[in-house]
Amino acid sequence: MLSSKIKYCDVEFGKCNKDLLEEVISYGISLGADFVEIFLENSDNSTILAEEDCITSVSPSFGKGAGIRIFKDKRDGFVSTNDLTKKGLMGSVSQAIEMLDISDKKNKELFRGFNELKDYTATKKTWIDEIPTINEISEKLIQSTNSLQKNKIIVRKGSYSRNWQEVIIASSDGTYATDIRLHQTVGLNVIASDAQYRSNGSRRFGSSGMPNEFRLWDHEKAANEVYESTMNMLYADYVEAGQMPVVLANKFGGVIFHEACGHLLETTQIERGTTPFKDKLNQKIAHESLTAIDEGISAGSFGSLSVDDEGMEPEKSILIKDGVLKKFISDRAGEIRTGHKRTGSGRRQNYSFAAASRMRNTFIAKGEYSKEELINSISDGLYCKSMGGGSVGATGQFNFAVEEGYLIKNGKLTKPVKGATLIGDAKEVMPKISMCGNDLELAPGFCGSISGSVNVTVGQPHIKVDSITVGGR
Amino acid sequence: MKAKEITNQISKSAESLNLKKWDFGASFSNDYSVQVDKGIAKQLKASQKQVLTIRVWNNSNLVGITTTSDISQSGIYKALKQANIASEFGNKKETTDFSPLAKEPIQVQEVRKINPVGIKKLLKVLREAELKLLGSHEAITSIPYNGLSESFYEIIYANSDGAFRNYSKSQAALYLYARAQEKDKKPRSSGSVKLGYGVDDIDIESCIKEASNKTIAHLSYSTIKTDKYLICFSPEAFLTIINAFSSIFNARSIIDGVSLSNKNSIGEQLSTEALNIYDDGLNEKNITSAPFDGEGTPTKKLCLINKGKLENFLHSESTARIFKTIPTGHAGLGSKVSVSPDWLVVKRSDECTNLKNSLTHSNYEGEYVYIEELNSIHAGVRASQGSFSLPFEGWLCNKGIKSSIESATVAGDIKYLLKNIVNIEMQEEITTNGISPHVWVNELSITGDA
Numbered sequence: 038m039l040s041s042k043i044k045y046c047d048v049e050f051g052k053c054n055k056d057l058l059e060e061v062i063s064y065g066i067s068l069g070a071d072f073v074e075i076f077l078e079n080s081d082n083s084t085i086l087a088e089e090d091c092i093t094s095v096s097p098s099f100g101k102g103a104g105i106r107i108f109k110d111k112r113d114g115f116v117s118t119n120d121l122t123k124k125g126l127m128g129s130v131s132q133a134i135e136m137l138d139i140s141d142k143k144n145k146e147l148f149r150g151f152n153e154l155k156d157y158t159a160t161k162k163t164w165i166d167e168i169p170t171i172n173e174i175s176e177k178l179i180q181s182t183n184s185l186q187k188n189k190i191i192v193r194k195g196s197y198s199r200n201w202q203e204v205i206i207a208s209s210d211g212t213y214a215t216d217i218r219l220h221q222t223v224g225l226n227v228i229a230s231d232a233q234y235r236s237n238g239s240r241r242f243g244s245s246g247m248p249n250e251f252r253l254w255d256h257e258k259a260a261n262e263v264y265e266s267t268m269n270m271l272y273a274d275y276v277e278a279g280q281m282p283v284v285l286a287n288k289f290g291g292v293i294f295h296e297a298c299g300h301l302l303e304t305t306q307i308e309r310g311t312t313p314f315k316d317k318l319n320q321k322i323a324h325e326s327l328t329a330i331d332e333g334i335s336a337g338s339f340g341s342l343s344v345d346d347e348g349m350e351p352e353k354s355i356l357i358k359d360g361v362l363k364k365f366i367s368d369r370a371g372e373i374r375t376g377h378k379r380t381g382s383g384r385r386q387n388y389s390f391a392a393a394s395r396m397r398n399t400f401i402a403k404g405e406y407s408k409e410e411l412i413n414s415i416s417d418g419l420y421c422k423s424m425g426g427g428s429v430g431a432t433g434q435f436n437f438a439v440e441e442g443y444l445i446k447n448g449k450l451t452k453p454v455k456g457a458t459l460i461g462d463a464k465e466v467m468p469k470i471s472m473c474g475n476d477l478e479l480a481p482g483f484c485g486s487i488s489g490s491v492n493v494t495v496g497q498p499h500i501k502v503d504s505i506t507v508g509g510r
Numbered sequence: 511m512k513a514k515e516i517t518n519q520i521s522k523s524a525e526s527l528n529l530k531k532w533d534f535g536a537s538f539s540n541d542y543s544v545q546v547d548k549g550i551a552k553q554l555k556a557s558q559k560q561v562l563t564i565r566v567w568n569n570s571n572l573v574g575i576t577t578t579s580d581i582s583q584s585g586i587y588k589a590l591k592q593a594n595i596a597s598e599f600g601n602k603k604e605t606t607d608f609s610p611l612a613k614e615p616i617q618v619q620e621v622r623k624i625n626p627v628g629i630k631k632l633l634k635v636l637r638e639a640e641l642k643l644l645g646s647h648e649a650i651t652s653i654p655y656n657g658l659s660e661s662f663y664e665i666i667y668a669n670s671d672g673a674f675r676n677y678s679k680s681q682a683a684l685y686l687y688a689r690a691q692e693k694d695k696k697p698r699s700s701g702s703v704k705l706g707y708g709v710d711d712i713d714i715e716s717c718i719k720e721a722s723n724k725t726i727a728h729l730s731y732s733t734i735k736t737d738k739y740l741i742c743f744s745p746e747a748f749l750t751i752i753n754a755f756s757s758i759f760n761a762r763s764i765i766d767g768v769s770l771s772n773k774n775s776i777g778e779q780l781s782t783e784a785l786n787i788y789d790d791g792l793n794e795k796n797i798t799s800a801p802f803d804g805e806g807t808p809t810k811k812l813c814l815i816n817k818g819k820l821e822n823f824l825h826s827e828s829t830a831r832i833f834k835t836i837p838t839g840h841a842g843l844g845s846k847v848s849v850s851p852d853w854l855v856v857k858r859s860d861e862c863t864n865l866k867n868s869l870t871h872s873n874y875e876g877e878y879v880y881i882e883e884l885n886s887i888h889a890g891v892r893a894s895q896g897s898f899s900l901p902f903e904g905w906l907c908n909k910g911i912k913s914s915i916e917s918a919t920v921a922g923d924i925k926y927l928l929k930n931i932v933n934i935e936m937q938e939e940i941t942t943n944g945i946s947p948h949v950w951v952n953e954l955s956i957t958g959d960a
Contacts (some may be wrong), residue, residue: 094846095599100579117557136554136629192767235895278957309654426889431699436901458899508919508957
C-alpha cells in the first residue's frame with residue numbers, strides 16, 4: 038500500500054523521495070497510463086583545456102532535471118523538465134498523458150508501490166570529493182602539452198572532462214534505484230607542420246567510476262604515442278583508392294564493428310526497419326571466426342554501469358557467436374515493440390532524452406592469430422593502425438576515416454599513407470572478417486544516437502577483412 | 511523567470527559576492543516533437559529547458575565561467591561562486607572582455623513568432639505527410655526517420671555594464687527520410703528537411719515531393735569506376751563543404767593554428783574571381799536567424815570572399831582585439847569564446863568571364879558526377895590540413911542520362927577545389943544552411959565499387 042501522507046514536496050537528491058515519487062507514479066497510472074517511469078538527474082561536470090603552456094578554459098557546469106516517460110500500449114510520451122517540485126512532476130505526467138490522448142482512467146491501486154530501494158551509491162558517495170582538483174588537473178595537462186614541445190609540432194592541446202551524475206530511477210513496475218556515475222576522460226591533440234606538409238594526431242583515454250584514475254595517467258607515454266603517430270603521417274602520400282584486403286588494428290579499430298554492425302543490433306533499428314539483421318536470429322551473419330560481445334559489467338570500463346537508465350542491471354550479451362546472430366541489444370521500448378528481452382542497455386545522455394537501446398562495452402572476441410600472421414597473409418593491402426570517426430547511413434552503408442595507415446606489400450608494412458576511407462556495407466563486410474588476432478584491447482569513446490551521447494567502449498583484436506573499398510585519391 | 515527578473519537576480523547575487531564584473535547568456539525553451547511509424551504515434555516528446563551561462567571577471571580581470579540549468583536563487587548564487595573560482599584559472603595570455611558593441615542598437619527588433627499548434631496537430635500533420643510519402647511510390651516501404659517539431663525560445667544577454675538584449679522566437683522543423691527497395695536490389699534512402707517559423711509555415715508538400723523524388727531517383731543504381739571526374743555540387747552540397755572548411759575565415763581558428771589561413775591572408779586569391787561568399791545571418795530566408803551573438807554583438811552581413819579574394823574574418827571580442835578590428839557578431843559564450851559562421855550565401859560575382867557557362871545541371875550532356883548531398887562531415891574532413899574524403903549521394907550523368915551511384919566517396923583538397931571552380935550557375939537556391947547556386951569543379955577524385 039502507498040503512504041497516504043506526502044512528506045516531501047520537492048525532489049531532494051541524497052534524501053528519501055519515495056513518497057513523492059510514488060504519488061507521482063500513482064497519479065500517472067490513475068490517469069490511464071500502462072507504465073510510468075521517472076528518471077531524476079543531478080549532475081556536476083567540468084572541462085579543462087590546456088593549449089601550449091597554459092590553461093585556456095575551465096568550464097564547470099551543474100544542473101538538475103527530470104525525464105518522465107509514459108507508455109500506453111506500444112506508444113510512449115516523454116516529457117523533460119527542470120522543475121523538480123511536486124507540481125512540476127505532476128504537470129509533466131499530465132502533459133505526457135495528454136500528448137498520448139489517454140482518457141480511460143484506471144484504479145491507482147494498480148500501482149502497488151516501489152520494491153526495496155536498490156542503492157548502488159554506497160561506495161560512490163565520496164567520489165566527488167576524491168576526484169582531482171582543478172589545480173592538479175591543470176598541472177598535469179600542462180605537463181602533457183610540455184611533453185609535446187617537439188620539433189615540427191605547431192599545435193599542442195590537452196583536455197580533461199569529468200561527468201559526475203547522481204540518478205534516481207523509479208517506475209510503476211516497482212523499480213526504485215539510485216546510482217552515482219563518474220566518467221573522466223583526458224585527451225591529447227597535436228598538429229605537426231613542415232613546409233606544405235601537415236598532419237594531425239589525437240588520443241583519448243577514459244575511465245568509469247575511478248576517481249583516482251587521472252592521477253595515474255601516464256602523460257609522457259601518451260604524449261610519445263601521439264607524437265610518433267603524428268610524425269609518421271607528416272610526409273605520407275595519399276592512398277590510392279581501390280578494393281583491397283585490410284588489417285584493422287586492435288583497440289579503437291573496434292569502432293567499425295560498433296558503427297557498422299553494433300548499431301544494427303539495437304532494437305531501435307528493428308523498430309525502424311533499418312537493420313538487415315531483423316529476421317536473422319540464430320542465422321549466420323558473419324564469418325565463423327567472429328564472436329562479438331556487448332556488456333556493461335567490466336570494472337572501470339568506460340561503458341560499464343551498475344544499473345542502466347531504466348533501473349535494470351546490465352548483462353553480458355553475446356551478440357554473435359562463431360558468426361551466428363544470438364541476441365539484440367534491447368531496452369524497455371524495444372521489449373514492448375519488438376519482443377526482444379531487455380539487456381540492461383536502456384541508456385540516455387541525460388534527463389532530457391528518453392532511454393533507448395544503446396551499446397555499452399562492445400567488442401570482437403579474441404582469436405588465435407598474431408598481428409604478424411594477419412599482415413603476412415596479405416600481399417597487397419592496407420594496415421589501418423589508427424581509426425578516426427565514421428558513420429552509418431540509413432541503408433547500412435558505412436564509411437570510416439583512417440587516421441594512421443600503412444601499405445602492406447608482400448606481407449610487410451611499408452610506407453605510411455593518408456586520406457584513406459573505408460567504405461562498405463555491414464551485411465557484406467561481416468562475412469569477410471576472416472582472421473581475428475589474439476590481442477584484444479578496448480578503447481573509450483562517445484557514441485551519439487537517438488538518446489544523445491553516451492560513454493561506450495569499443496574494442497577488438499587485430500582483424501583481417503578479406504576485401505573492402507578503400508577511398509582515396 | 512522573465513529576462514529582467516533573472517538579470518536582477520544575478521545582479522543582486524553578484525553584489526552580495528562582491529563580484530563587480532559579470533555577464534550572462536540564458537535560454538528558455540519549450541519544445542514539442544512527434545514521430546510516427548505507419549500512422550502510429552511512436553514517441554511524443556515535450557521539454558521545458560533552461561540554460562544559464564554566467565561569466566565573472568576577478569580583480570585581475572581574468573574570466574571564469576559556469577553553466578547551469580538551476581536558475582533558483584541558490585542555483586544562481588552557486589553558479590556565480592563557481593565562476594569566480596574558475597576565474598582563478600583564467601587565461602592570462604589572452605584576456606576576454608565585454609564586446610564593445612554589446613550596447614549598440616540591433617538591426618532586427620521584430621523577430622517573427624508563431625503560436626504553438628500543440629502535439630495533436632503535430633501528430634495529425636506528420637501522419638498525413640507520412641501517408642502521402644508512403645503512397646507516392648510502391649517501392650517506398652517505410653519512412654524510418656521522420657519527425658515534426660516546434661520550439662519556442664527566449665534568448666537573453668546582459669552584462670554588469672548595463673548591456674541587455676533579448677529576443678524570443680518560434681521555429682518548426684519537418685524531416686522525412688524514406689526507405690525504398692526493389693526486388694533483388696539494395697535498399698535506398700533519401701529525404702528532405704524543411705524549416706519554418708511555425709508548423710503552418712512549413713512547405714509540407716514540397717518536403718514530401720522532394721523526399722519521394724530523391725528516394726525514387728536512387729532506386730536504379732550502379733557502381734562508379736574510381737577515377738577523376740568533373741563535379742557539379744548541388745547548392746546544399748557546396749554549402750556543406752564551405753561550412754566544413756569555414757576555419758579559413760575564422761579568426762579563432764587562425765589564432766589557434768588550426769586554420770589554413772593566417773593573420774596576413776586577407777586579400778589572398780582563394781578562388782576564381784567569379785566567387786563571392788557572404789555570411790548573412792540576418793537574411794530574411796534564414797529561419798534560424800539571431801539578432802545578436804553570445805557576447806551580445808549585433809549580427810551583421812559580412813563579405814568573406816569577394817571576387818575570389820579573402821575579404822574578412824569572423825571575430826569574437828577577443829580575436830577582434832588581437833586583430834585590431836571590431837567583433838563581427840559570430841561569437842559563442844565561453845571562457846574561451848568560439849567563433850562560427852551563421853548562414854552562408856554563395857553568389858556569382860560580376861567577374862565571370864572565365865566561367866564555362868555551358869555547364870548547367872539541367873542541360874549539360876557531357877559526363878559529370880552530380881553530388882546531391884555530402885555525408886559524414888565530422889569524420890571525413892581534415893580542416894587543418896585542407897583535405898576531405900566524403901561519402902555522398904549523387905548521380906553519374908552522361909548524355910542526359912542520370913544513374914544513381916551506389917556507394918562512393920569524393921576526395922580532394924579545399925584549396926584545389928576553390929581554385930578549380932569552372933562554373934557557378936546563375937540560379938540560386940535557398941537551403942536550410944544558406945543560399946547557393948550549383949557550383950562546378952574540375953577533376954576531383956571519386957572512389958567507387960566498380
